[in-house]
Amino acid sequence: MTYLLMSLPFLGVGVVVFAIGGAHARRRGAVRRYFSSWAAATVALLVLTAVFDNVMMAAGFFDYGSEQISGLRLGLMPVEDFLYPLAGALLLSGVWQLLSGPRETRGHGDG
DSSP states (O other), X not given: OOHHXXXXXXXXXXXXXXXXXXXXXXXXXXXXXXXXXXXXXXXXXXXXHHHHHHHHHHTTSOOOOTTSSOSOEETTEEGGGGHHHHHHHHHHHHHXXXXXXXXXXXXXXXX
């Protein structure tokens, strides 16, 4: 089994939860904030993954079997390694949105 095939179910669940979270954000009028927060978190996770995976692979902590990857690499890391942080960002953003309750607005006189 390849790393791409192993990642697809997690990515699929992440996409579904993210879409449900997007519908929830739309009802609350927070779509722009939802997508911009997800994008910022995703970019940060992808950059950190690229840096630290390459450092750990260069240090010899781990490597991937060539039979289980597509062969496309960014530095030393296979591109399939980006699917894990992407799936995590999708899933966690959706869950965060679904678990957030209605926002209460406070006036200046409230304590």
